[in-house]
Amino acid sequence: MAGDMGWVYCISFVLLAFLCIFCNLGASTDSLRRGESVTLNRTLVSTGGNFALGFFRPGNSSSSFLGIWYNTDNNTVIWVANRDSPLPQDSEAVLKLGDDGNLVLLGGRGNTNTIWSTNISGGGFAGNSSVALLLDSGDLIVKQGESVVWESFDGDSDALMPGMRLKVNKKTGKRNLIRSWIGRDDPRPGKFSWGMDPKGSPQFLIWKEDKPYYRSNLYQDGFTYSRYFPTLGYSAYYSFATENDDEYFSYGYADTSIQIRFILIPDGHIQAFLRQKKSDNWLIRWQVPATDCEFYARCGAFGTCEQNDSDSVCCCLTGFKPKSQKDWDKGDYGGGCVRRKDLQCDGNDRFMRLPRMKWPDHSTSLGNMTFEECEIACSRNCSCSAFAYANISTDSSVNCLNWFGDLVDLTHNYSAGLNGFGQDLYVRVHASELDGSGGNEHSARKNKGLVAIIVASVSAFFLVAVLAYILNRKYFRRKDWVSKKSTLVNSMSTTPLAGKDDIELLQFSLFRIIDATDNFDEANKLGEGGFGPVYKGFLSEFGMVAIKRLSKRSSQGLEEFMNELKLIAKLQHTNLVSLLGCCIDDEEKILIYEYLPKRSLDTFLFDEFKKDSLDWSTRFQIIEGVAQGILYLHKYSRLKVIHRDLKASNILLDEGMKPKISDFGMARIFGIDQTQAETNHVVGTYGYIPPEYVMQGQFSEKSDVFSFGVLLLEIVSGQKNSNFFQTKLSFSLLGWAWENWKEGRALEFIDPAISESCDSLKVVRCIEVGLLCVQAIPTDRPTMTEVVLMLSNDPAAPIPALKEPAFVSSNSNAIVSTSYRESSDSYSRNNVTISVLNPR
Incomplete structure (x- = not known):
């Protein structure tokens, strides 16, 4: 009996050993040594599990290739070995380390044909101590002892990966290139390549075959590569360096929860792709060439x-x-x-x-x-x-x-x-x-040749007649114009806002403005607000500018124009739009601003197709920037300014999607110790106006805080407050935010476009700060100093208790009235009828 048990143990041990060997044969490792191989049934997987190496068939192709792909997404290939030599259907193939230490891809009958090789020679290279490793960066390397003698990141790929160097030798001109695929499902080398300028100039080129197709601007030391490449957020960084005779560019990111890759696609465009590791969706964040220019x-x-x-x-x-x-x-x-x-x-x-x-x-x-x-x-x-x-x-x-x-x-x-x-x-x-x-x-300019011809063909008599008419008109209107101009100049030089030494604005002639905008051509129109239309134009002093023209039908007149002129000229902050100059000519009143190519926040935030470009990192950058801009207006500028018309359409975005507050036509200046003012002419935009302003004509710093709260909730939700009233979800966006937060469902308030990319703790903190800002009673709202601190501090840190905000139901008047009966008497009642409410 004991002998029988011994046989049982012996057989069990042999079976267990056999199973272990069998399992190990099928297991995936990150290395390849002599005697080991990669076959159709075996892959290499990097230590962290990010990448896999093996054989694949792209799309419906009958050919197979050896490549590296994202381990969780085998459709996203980043490197292919045998691009020039696809393996035919049903071909047997094997990747192994040869006797000379080279990686060799063998195919054909009996795997006797060399399909591809690393082709390393010289330097005492031997296979006995060689090893191939697949790194967690996606780089396949061959090591001889401690030295890396070959890596796939130096090879012929269509992807520029984090940590990969795009380089050129300044002496020899030798460089590595990114080469496009011939088609979406065909890894063979396409017509396009991307690399550093072989002449040693610090710039990038895309070539179509051997001819330049796209060229970046020259890189200048002292400027970061964010000037040349996209601001992807997520702690992405770019590097340009020189090592011996090699100049190279590389990039990386500190946030390991996301993945980034630059791809040269088959049509010759470079695209930046980004995704969360937990997501299956790659988002295109940047592309060049992006315009015909x-x-x-x-x-x-x-x-x-x-x-x-x-x-x-x-x-x-x-x-x-x-x-x-x-x-x-x-x-x-x-x-x-x-x-x-x-x-x-x-x-x-x-x-x-x-x-x-x-x-x-x-x-x-x-x-x-x-x-x-x-x-x-x-x-x-x-x-x-x-x-x-x-x-x-x-x-x-x-x-x-x-x-x-x-x-x-x-x-x-x-x-x-x-x-x-x-x-x-x-x-x-x-x-x-x-x-x-x-x-x-x-x-x-497109029309100048035509204008020159027309002018040349006009008779001398007609020119004399026109000049006589102009001189006559100027003569009879001179006194009136001089009077107006004198009044304007005096108002600018006698108020503390516009002292002669304080305003240093260029004043342009109307002719220059007409020339800059092609006579206010509709093709140059950027948009229109309560003030009037805004045009894109070119002035040699600044380049492209935004030109804001006061409409003759506008409810805003000379007072609002002068207000904006005097205010912005004295305000200097990175999150405020810069006023560059003005034009005052009879009835024409024009302001010239810096041109911001991305236009206003609302064009992205409330557009179902464009809002995807506003990821969470970008939205939080906008929230912080606007908060800093308002804080500057309230506390740190030479003037204490209440904006009174803060909204998404008045937040302009620069090329890096950084916000700048614009439109100061409705702004008012407070004394240093002043906390409140009253008016019987309520102005602003439906959905952003606080209750005390609507009901009693009172405005203060807390009015801007209320508007900021509405804007913050709009940015988080992607919904427009003024379009939200009386929906099935709630009477207002504020009410919907309140109900979700109160019931512990704050994350349901988030815009689905950022639900996967956002930091849940930080976004909930933003919702809470937004609800604090839209409290019905002004004294319950935080100051902008407190808002900035709450946004920048630990999102788990405690904040003041939330109360029900304003405008949470259709009985909004009752809510406001009740709130004010419970409040202190610091806000006096104003029973003057509000006659004007200007939606803009």
Whole structure:
């Protein structure tokens, strides 16, 4: 019996050992050593489980490839070994380490044909101590001892992964490239490649076959790569460095809960994809080329491109004309432009300053020197067509660049909406081509040629008649205009808001404004509010600007215009829109602002298709920025300002989606110790006005706090308060937020577009802060100082107890009245009838 039991134990042990061996054969590891292999039934998986290596068939393809993919998403391949040599259907294949230490992919009958190899040679490379490892970054490496002798991140992929280097050798020009697939389900090398400039210029290019297809702006030391690449949030960072003779670019991210990849897709565009690890959906966050102006040399030599809302416009630089006007009239700009007058190189040449330009291709670096030295260096060389000076602080950096021959791939106003950062460019022209303003303006406006022809064809008699009429009109209206102008100047110089030393605004003629906007062309119209229409325009002093024109039908008049003029001129903050100048000409009252390419927050937040671009990180950045802007107005500016019209459409976004508060036509100034004011003319926007303002005409800092609370809840929910009234969910957005929070369902209030990307603790804190801000009684609302602290502190930290906010039911008047009977007498009753409520 004992002997029988011994046989049983022996057989069990053998079976167990066999099972262990069998399991190990099928198990996935992260390494490959001599004697081991990757087959159709075995893969490598990185230690952290992020990536897998093995064989796959893309789409409906009959061919198979060896590749690396996301372990949780086998449809997202980041690297393919045998791109040029697909394995035919039913082909047996194996990946192993050869005797010489190279990774070898074998196929064919009996796996005797070498399909692909790492092809490493020399340096005493031997296979005995070699090992292949799949890292958690997605990089497949081959190590000889402690040295990495080969890695897939140096190979021919269509993806630029975090930690991967896009590099070029400055001496040899050797570089690694990102190559597109030939099609979505075909990994074979396509027509497009992406890499660093082989000439050593710090810039990126996409090539279509061997011709440039897209070019980034030149990288300048002292500026971060966020000027050139998207701001993805989530602790993403970019790096440009030099190591020996190699220049390289790389990127990464500190937040391990997300994944990022840049892909060169088959049609030649670079796209940035981002997703949460727990999500199956990749979101496209950025793309180049994004506009027609970003295609390489779209406007030919000495031609510059400017993007309008619907199309791109090519024009010649000042001093140049189309090489073939006939071709340009047909929309063929490839021939570019030629000089109107040849350069003499005899002292009659001048440099024309062009602001906010994408610098042209084929630059030559002259080293570190002063601006004057840089200009002289170009002027002394007759072949020098242009120079640029990068105002950087690093002494060892190159800050003087010259260009010789034709200037190609120019884009004007490159910082406005395009992926790059514009700088001044100084182009050499004949002195006679420059006007009195220094030649800063472009001469190729679409209508200028036509205007010149019309003007030339007008008879001398007609011109005399027109001039006589203008002079006559000016003569008879001179006293009235002088009186108006004197009143205006006096009002600007006698109030503490507009002292002669306080306002330093450029005043433009109406002619300049008409020219800048193409006579207020509808194609340049950005939008319209209660003040009037806003147009996009170009002024040589600033580049692209937003021009706000007071409508003659507007309920706001000279008082509101002067109010905005005087207020914004004295306010300087990163989260407030900058006022650049003005125009006052008879009945025309115009303000000139910085141009913000993303326009207003409401165009994204309340659009079902665009709101996906507002991830949680971006929305919280906007919330914090607006809060800081209001805090500055209330506490830290030289004036204590109550905005009175804070809403999503008055929050403008720059190219980095950072917010700037605009529209100060309704704003009021308080004394340093003043806490409240009253009016019988209530202005503002339906849905953002607090109850004490509606019912009693009282406004204070807490009025802006209420509006901010509404805006905060709108940003979190993606819903517009003024469109929410009397829905089935609740009478108001505030009521819906209150009901969800009170019942412990705060996360149901969140916009589904950010439900997966948001920080749940932080977003609940934002909802609580929003509800605190919209309390019915002003004294129950926090100050903006307290709001900023609550948003920046630990979201688990305690905050004041919440009460039912204003406007939570259809009986809103009763709520307001009850709240005020319970409040202190610090807010007096104002029984004046409110006659005006201006929705804007």
